[in-house]
Amino acid sequence: MHNTISGFSKLTKAEKIDWILDTYFNNDEASRKTVTQYFNSDYKLQKLHDEFIENTISNFYLPLGVAPNFLINDSLYTIPMAIEESSVVAAASKAAKYWYNRGGFKAEVISTEKIGQVHFTYSGNKEDLQRYFEALKPKLIADASPITKNMERRGGGILDIELRDKTNVLANYYQLHATFETLDAMGANFINSCLEQFAETFKAEAETHNIQNLNIVMSILSNYVPQCLVRAEVRCKIEDLKDKDIPNPEAFAEKFKQAVAIAEVEPHRAVTHNKGIMNGIDAVVLATGNDFRAIEAGVHAYASKGQHYTSLTHCKIDNDEFCFWLEIPLALGTVGGLTSLHPLVKFALQMLGKPSAKDLMKIVAVAGLAQNFAALKSLTTTGIQQGHMKMHLMNILNQFEATETERKHLVNHFKSNTVTHSAVVEAIEKLRA
DSSP, X not given: XXXXXXXXXXXXXXXXXXXXXXXXXXXXXHHHHHHHTTSOSSHHHHHHHHTTSSSOOOOOOOOEEEEEEEEETTEEEEEXXXXXXXXXXXXHHHHHHHHHTTTOBEEEEOOOOEEEEEEEEEOSOHXXXXXXXXXXXXXXXXXXXHHHHHHHHTTOEEEEEEEEEOTTTSTTEEEEEEEEEOTTBOOHHHHHHHHHHHHHHHHHTTGXXXXXXXXXXXXXXXXXXXXXXXXXXXEEEGGGGOBTTBSOHHHHHHHHHHHHHHHHHOHHHHHHHHHHHHHHHHHHHHHTTOOHHHHHHHHHHHHTSSSSOOOSEEEEEETTEEEEEEXXXXXXXXXXXXXXXXXXXHHHHHHTTSOOHHHHHHHHHHHHHHHHHHHHHHHTTTOHHHHHHHHHHHHHHHHTTOOHHHHHHHHHHTTSSOOOHHHHHHHHHHHHO
């Protein structure tokens, strides 16, 4: 068992690495090389990355890929995607190319309202609390004006504050439920600063209004934003669905619709179905410097808002027309945070034409819809493993440190043979024998 360490955060980066290597790796030089080989040779760039988080010891790389040919609202995009999973970028690109000649993707932002809450307890008379809130509400907004003035100048700010009685679910529990418009910023710091000011005013004025036993628990934004919504869709005549994998478009459309219907009613399928959507969404969210954990949490909460967890995408066939769509909450930003700091994030946003937050919502939603379409098209036609395992082939070959000659031979071999891990291992061993 290792001893604890005091003052670790005060050590230099080199000292942190030395301690880790000494404590866990017996000062193994190969382990040192593993950590240090990912350092950036540009000192300023490395320092920038070191200061994104605490206790940095190295950089952890993910591939940054691009999916071209996305026609969204009649504009053409190449979408950046940061992800390690085989076949995700290929699937998105394939879906983009498929829909390019069928009208492309349409997307619209439905609403952009974000939420924050001051959680507090109060054990007094409910009517007194309601009167206190109504009298104080203008001051809550006025006291936050130093925080909101710049946002208001750009057209955003506080939309409303409500007092919500939650005592039916938890004794003495109430909240100030506030809504905000944060424009091109994701807005977390802005919202949290406003909420903390609300809490300070709400507590400070209580005694003056003879409100006792009021205790602030916490003030924090919510990542559940059901009124920050975007819709993306594709549609075309059923006969236009035909391609080399879809010889019978009518049968394909019905089978595809059935696959979506299963995800709408069966949570076990819905989770995997939605995970595929998030493959596309998270990859773009990460590449554009946004918080994919917040997006994941909010999206899955939205999928659970009904009686059970359900599919985020939907499909209908109407008057010989196929329609496939998605409606999800996405709280994104194109200013602030990493968007102005991380060089590759700036590169990705510039490649997208320096989008507004609303534009980015549309692009991200389309990436999720494309990913889901590609997955369902494979599942209902050739099967998911054919394409996925061919992409995974390279990972297996790298795992066995295949030479360039071996790689060429094996890639050619598996053009006409099914890729499985055991089949690849067997082929490598046979080739080397």
